[in-house]
Amino acid sequence: MLSKHCPACDAPLVKYKGEIWCPICEKRVVIVKDDAEAYAVSLPYRLLEVEQIIVDKIVELARKAQSESDPESLKIIGENLDVWLSAFERIRKVRGK
Numbered sequence: 764m765l766s767k768h769c770p771a772c773d774a775p776l777v778k779y780k781g782e783i784w785c786p787i788c789e790k791r792v793v794i795v796k797d798d799a800e801a802y803a804v805s806l807p808y809r810l811l812e813v814e815q816i817i818v819d820k821i822v823e824l825a826r827k828a829q830s831e832s833d834p835e836s837l838k839i840i841g842e843n844l845d846v847w848l849s850a851f852e853r854i855r856k857v858r859g860k
């Protein structure tokens with residue numbers, strides 16, 4: 764058990780396999796010294812969240828296309844898919860994937 768506490772549930776944190784964990788939240792906790800380090804540590808996770816949102820939008824549009832038969836509506840869906848697929852490619856590049 765460490766002297767630090769979980770920022771979410773206030774349980775005492777534990778060290779497990781070289782990492783700090785909250786046994787209650789069952790999540791890894793990263794202790795940072797300032798806002799700049801917090802930003803740097805959280806950035807990959809925040810970008811991953813953006814990528815997941817983009818993928819959700821792509822799936823949503825593809826499902827919409829599946830049930831659509833009007834050519835004009837399909838064209839608009841296709842154009843939107845193109846935009847979101849470009850965003851997906853760019854976020855993957857930004858994330859180094």
Ligand SMILES: [Zn+2]
Binds near residue numbers: 770771772
């Ligand atoms: Zn916790």
